[in-house]
Amino acid sequence: MLHSLPLAIKVEALEKRFDKVHAVRGLDFEARQGTILGLLGGNGAGKTTTIGMLLGLVRPTVGKIELLGVDVQTNRPLVQHLINFESPYVDMPLRLTVRQNLTVYGKLYGVVDLKARIAELAGILDLTHLLERPTGKLSAGQKTRVSLAKALVNSPRLLLLDEPTASLDPDTADWVRGHLEQYCREGGATMLLASHNMGEVDRLCDDVLMMKEGLIVDRGAPETLKKRYGRASMEEVFLDVARGTGVHARETTDE
Amino acid sequence: MSEVVSNLRPATGSPGSRIGAMVLRHWYLLKSSPPRIIDIVYWPTVQLFMWGFLQTWLADQSGKLAFAGGSLIGAMLLWDVLFRGQIGFNMSFLEELWSRNLGHLMVSPLRAHELLAALAVMSIIRVMIGLIPVTLLAIYYFGFDLMALGLWMVAFFLNLMLTSWAVGMVVCGLLLRYGLGAEHLAWSLIFILLTICCVYYPVSALPTWLQPVALSLAPTYVFEGLRSILIDGVARPELMFVALGLNVLYLVAATVLFFWFYRDALEKGTLLSTGE
Numbered sequence: 339m340l341h342s343l344p345l346a347i348k349v350e351a352l353e354k355r356f357d358k359v360h361a362v363r364g365l366d367f368e369a370r371q372g373t374i375l376g377l378l379g380g381n382g383a384g385k386t387t388t389i390g391m392l393l394g395l396v397r398p399t400v401g402k403i404e405l406l407g408v409d410v411q412t413n414r415p416l417v418q419h420l421i422n423f424e425s426p427y428v429d430m431p432l433r434l435t436v437r438q439n440l441t442v443y444g445k446l447y448g449v450v451d452l453k454a455r456i457a458e459l460a461g462i463l464d465l466t467h468l469l470e471r472p473t474g475k476l477s478a479g480q481k482t483r484v485s486l487a488k489a490l491v492n493s494p495r496l497l498l499l500d501e502p503t504a505s506l507d508p509d510t511a512d513w514v515r516g517h518l519e520q521y522c523r524e525g526g527a528t529m530l531l532a533s534h535n536m537g538e539v540d541r542l543c544d545d546v547l548m549m550k551e552g553l554i555v556d557r558g559a560p561e562t563l564k565k566r567y568g569r570a571s572m573e574e575v576f577l578d579v580a581r582g583t584g585v586h587a588r589e590t591t592d593e
Numbered sequence: 594m595s596e597v598v599s600n601l602r603p604a605t606g607s608p609g610s611r612i613g614a615m616v617l618r619h620w621y622l623l624k625s626s627p628p629r630i631i632d633i634v635y636w637p638t639v640q641l642f643m644w645g646f647l648q649t650w651l652a653d654q655s656g657k658l659a660f661a662g663g664s665l666i667g668a669m670l671l672w673d674v675l676f677r678g679q680i681g682f683n684m685s686f687l688e689e690l691w692s693r694n695l696g697h698l699m700v701s702p703l704r705a706h707e708l709l710a711a712l713a714v715m716s717i718i719r720v721m722i723g724l725i726p727v728t729l730l731a732i733y734y735f736g737f738d739l740m741a742l743g744l745w746m747v748a749f750f751l752n753l754m755l756t757s758w759a760v761g762m763v764v765c766g767l768l769l770r771y772g773l774g775a776e777h778l779a780w781s782l783i784f785i786l787l788t789i790c791c792v793y794y795p796v797s798a799l800p801t802w803l804q805p806v807a808l809s810l811a812p813t814y815v816f817e818g819l820r821s822i823l824i825d826g827v828a829r830p831e832l833m834f835v836a837l838g839l840n841v842l843y844l845v846a847a848t849v850l851f852f853w854f855y856r857d858a859l860e861k862g863t864l865l866s867t868g869e
Contacts (some may be wrong), residue, residue: 356862390865393700397859418702419606427865428696431622431688438621445614446701448606472625488697 343370345407346496346528347392352401354387354552361387363552365401369528369545371495374519376539376560377532378572379549380580385532386427388549389498392530393423405496417496419447424489425500432474436465436484439473440491447492459487462517478505486514490521497522497529503538511535515542536572546572548579555579608710611703615711619685620718633681633719637673637727644669645735664823665793666737668816670728671749672792674720675812676783678757679764681719682712683779686765690773699864705855709848712765713758720754745822749815752836756811757783759843766847766854772863792816811839 347369354362362384369375377385390396392403394414403410408417430439437456444452460466463483468476473484482505489497502518503511519542522529533539539546540560548556548563556563556579560572567575577583606614623629648665689695698708731737739746760783767775786792789803790812796804807813814836821829858864 354862386865387862390862393696395696395699395859395864396862397856415702415704418700421700423700425696427693429693430697431618431692431694433625434618434621435625438618442614442618442621443697443701445606445617446611446698446703448610448702 343372345369346371346373346405347375347530348402348404349392350402352388352391352403353399354384354391354396355399361552362391362398365554367547367554367557369530371528372522372526373544374522374529374531374542376543376546377530377549378534378536378539378546378576378579382551383549384552385549386425386500387552389423389425389500389530389532392498393421394418419492420495421498422447422489422492422494422496423498423500424485424502425498426504427500430473430481430485430488433472435470435472436460436476436487437469439484440487443488444491449492455491455493456487459490463487479507479510482506483510483514486518493525495527497527499529500532501534502531503533503535511538518542536576540572548576550579606702608704608707611701611707612711612714615698615703615708616714616718619688619711619715622688623718623722630722633677633723634726637670637677637723638730640669640673641666641727641731642734645731645737648735648737664820666731666735667739667742667819667823668792670724670731670739671753671815671819672787673727674724674750675753675757675786677720677723678716678754679760679783680779681716682758682761683764683768684719685712685715686761686768687773687776687779690768690776696864705852709762709765709851712761713754716757716761717754742819742822745818745828748833749819752811752815752833752840755837755840755844756786759840759847760786762844762847762851766851769851769858770854770861770863772866786810786812789813790816795820809839811836811843814839 345368347367349365349367352362352365353360365388367375377388379385387396391398392405394410398411406417406420408414410417434442440456440459441452444455449455456469457466460469463486465483465487468480468484473481476484482502486502489499499518503514506514515538518529521527529542531539531542543560545559546557546563547554556566558566563575564570564572567578569575569578644665651665689698699705728739731739742749764775764779764782767778789807790810791799791807792812796807796813796817799807814832818829818832821827821832
């Protein structure tokens, strides 16, 4: 059924070189609308560079990126208001209150009836009592919820998340995952999720790309990957891929 | 383009609303931080009293010194427009780097040229916050009314702001390309103009070989024009036209340079790590 949905992300022959470093080497992948795609890999695997290219913060050396059906290297303004992201590599102004930050970003994204949208997000993400507090005075978990509110302020149809629950306690992280899953499943939004939390990937992702040294070394639904590697959890699959061990790696080597 | 997205249109917000959002962001920041406001007013006030006392002393002397002294406060106030204009432009940009917020902005529908326009508006606001109280102090303590220059003041202000934006854009480009490692340039680059643009002395005071350099800089004509009015009582509109022409050239060159650095930052991926 998923295969009948239109594509939200389509990447072809995507490469990025930084001088002598070949960070991303010829990626081909796609994600259908309303699905959640996981991007896994160890440090230096090329996940952040890939997300940076999708977001328009890094220019690909070669390759093509289509988001929501639009070639973003030539027509990004057509879809920019329909995309949002959250990443540990960026922050929001810490001196501004939560409400001020959401107001600024709501206006940048051209959100209609912004006050109501902020109130709605504050209710959903349990931020109502924090709206008038400076963002810098919040705990790490509260800041993450504010970042998620910013990422959702424009009701994006495509959401790119880099480690969205990294600094959250297990209870809050579980609650955030639940909300993100609900947002995508019920709203028909697409999510690209880069995470080191394998439980999160197992729970949320319809499809997973395993990256290593700039390449996609394996892909499939979490259940498929676990069967392929003969493992009980995605964590074990991740370790097999990262260390080049495991059933599938041995089969690949033998070939 | 697929059928599902064939009805996509650019964001509903206009360029004006996005520029307004960025101005609002920096206005929120200024409002929340009294030290930032004090910093904007502090140095112009210190400078005013330093040059004001010197002018008072020179006015008691005889001959040319007494006449020349009359222009010091005016020159100081106009230099502050140039200096604060550039610092105001770059401070707003640096705030985005310090807060690691630039990635969020560049992914949003905000265009790079809209960000530059917002920085220009913020530089005017910051200059006004510093200039208005200091101008009033100059009237009260030293009897020097910059606003008495009338439309000439508008011409001086406009030309100096245009130069400050051109310098500001080049510095922003360098910050994009080299990150916060280039931060010191934001504070120091403009000071080369302090000596060469003849803020406090005429072009003829420079060595002969340096005078053509001074005459290729727009602010030189502003300060020469100010001295011509205050010391000789002669208005010279041609100086303002030359300054305006030079400023147009600077702005075109600075815009080209900024976007060259911007493209280079996209190539090198430095927008992902601008807070480092």
